[in-house]
Amino acid sequence: MTTNPIIAFKHVSKSFEDNGQLILRDINFELEAGKFYTLLGASGSGKSTILNIIAGLTDATTGDIYLDNERINDVPINQRDVHTVFQNYALLPHKNVFDNIAFPLKIRKVDKAQIEKRVLEALKMVRLTGFENRRIQKLSGGQRQRVAIARAIVNQPKVVLLDEPLSALDLKLRTEMQYELRALQQKLGITFVFVTHDQEEALAMSDWIFIINDGEIVQSGTPVDIYDEPINRFVANFIGESNIVSGIMIDDYLVEFNGKRFESVDGGMRKNEPVEVVIRPEDLRLTLPDEGKLIVKVQTQLFRGVHYEIIAVDELGQEWMIHSTRRAIVGEVIGLDFEAEDVHIMRLNETEEEFDARIEEYVDEEIVEAGLINAIEEENIKD
Numbered sequence: 320m321t322t323n324p325i326i327a328f329k330h331v332s333k334s335f336e337d338n339g340q341l342i343l344r345d346i347n348f349e350l351e352a353g354k355f356y357t358l359l360g361a362s363g364s365g366k367s368t369i370l371n372i373i374a375g376l377t378d379a380t381t382g383d384i385y386l387d388n389e390r391i392n393d394v395p396i397n398q399r400d401v402h403t404v405f406q407n408y409a410l411l412p413h414k415n416v417f418d419n420i421a422f423p424l425k426i427r428k429v430d431k432a433q434i435e436k437r438v439l440e441a442l443k444m445v446r447l448t449g450f451e452n453r454r455i456q457k458l459s460g461g462q463r464q465r466v467a468i469a470r471a472i473v474n475q476p477k478v479v480l481l482d483e484p485l486s487a488l489d490l491k492l493r494t495e496m497q498y499e500l501r502a503l504q505q506k507l508g509i510t511f512v513f514v515t516h517d518q519e520e521a522l523a524m525s526d527w528i529f530i531i532n533d534g535e536i537v538q539s540g541t542p543v544d545i546y547d548e549p550i551n552r553f554v555a556n557f558i559g560e561s562n563i564v565s566g567i568m569i570d571d572y573l574v575e576f577n578g579k580r581f582e583s584v585d586g587g588m589r590k591n592e593p594v595e596v597v598i599r600p601e602d603l604r605l606t607l608p609d610e611g612k613l614i615v616k617v618q619t620q621l622f623r624g625v626h627y628e629i630i631a632v633d634e635l636g637q638e639w640m641i642h643s644t645r646r647a648i649v650g651e652v653i654g655l656d657f658e659a660e661d662v663h664i665m666r667l668n669e670t671e672e673e674f675d676a677r678i679e680e681y682v683d684e685e686i687v688e689a690g691l692i693n694a695i696e697e698e699n700i701k702d
């Protein structure tokens with residue numbers, strides 16, 4: 320629960336009149352002021368619709384929307400203290416940079432001297448000082464993007480909504496703008512709600528991520544939490560590359576897969592409950608065959624610049640992807656080692672509330688750090 324959320328959605332659903340299909344199903348969240356939030360999901364999952372409901376560009380079919388504790392369902396667009404940055408920037412092409420940025424202030428009848436002061440400040444923020452008189456058509460893609468952002472912040476709205484604002488930029492510029500946007504948000508302390516389908520972008524920029532699939536929030540949390548403890552196969556695959564295998568939970572902190580038992584730091588399941596086990600490719604280390612927890616045979620290897628991407632197969636025919644700075648030889652038999660905290664367990668069909676409660680109770684940093692879990696040894700003694 321957030322005290323004084325800047326935006327709150329309570330049981331928000333949306334269907335469009337033409338086909339009645341539910342585009343958003345019972346969306347609930349509270350956003351804290353001054354944070355960078357990201358809505359991450361595939362195309363068509365409903366991210367833009369959530370943003371448009373906040374902006375007032377579309378109405379919720381049911382549910383309540385609050386901005387700074389005021390219910391805004393019926394507040395017109397121009398009276399909502401939010402600003403949207405669109406993917407195509409929506410700049411006025413024949414006006415210069417100054418007039419584009421001044422536009423929201425002119426509408427609000429801010430006096431001329433104030434407009435000048437605030438536009439120049441906004442330009443400085445986005446590192447475009449000196450570009451006031453430049454025509455929009457004479458700007459590069461990255462510069463246009465900066466003008467759109469300057470226009471969004473010039474009025475210091477309570478919330479800035481950004482709908483895939485970096486997707487038209489090439490990779491290098493996009494990475495640069497990711498840093499800039501994040502720094503700008505932190506400097507201004509304005510809440511940003513950012514929409515993207517790019518998981519790396521979401522992980523790099525956000526304080527908090529909402530994963531949206533098919534009109535529902537599948538999981539929400541900090542980038543590290545979501546990366547480390549995906550709630551299900553969909554999230555694990557969506558956020559980065561993963562090895563996912565079927566397993567059985569023997570006991571808290573002890574899981575069986577590939578016919579062997581391994582320590583993990585997850586608990587709270589039923590004994591012998593079928594689960595899925597996630598191990599990230601970068602958490603697998605190459606060892607000599609007899610020193611590994613798994614024995615595998617290398618099938619392919621690709622050099623990816625920062626690491627080798629190795630695909631190897633174990634004796635049961637299960638494929639494992641490994642990211643390693645050490646190279647292997649195709650056809651070689653190697654061992655794979657990993658730590659208990661890298662063995663992430665996912666229950667089948669667990670809701671986000673059940674997941675959060677279980678994680679809070681069982682995945683305890685102190686337990687991990689203190690090394691209190693030595694389930695395998697205990698199990699061996701019992702045997």
Ligand SMILES: Nc1ncnc2c1ncn2[C@@H]1O[C@H](COP(=O)(O)OP(=O)(O)OP(=O)(O)O)[C@@H](O)[C@H]1O
Nearest residue numbers: 335337342360361362363364365366367368369516
């Ligand atoms: N005005 C509309 N009328 C009918 N259906 C719509 C309308 N706007 C969006 N939709 C549908 O709602 C669903 C969610 O769209 P939305 O634009 O929110 O998804 P998104 O996750 O932002 O995807 P993208 O990344 O492609 O923009 C899609 O299936 C889309 O076809």
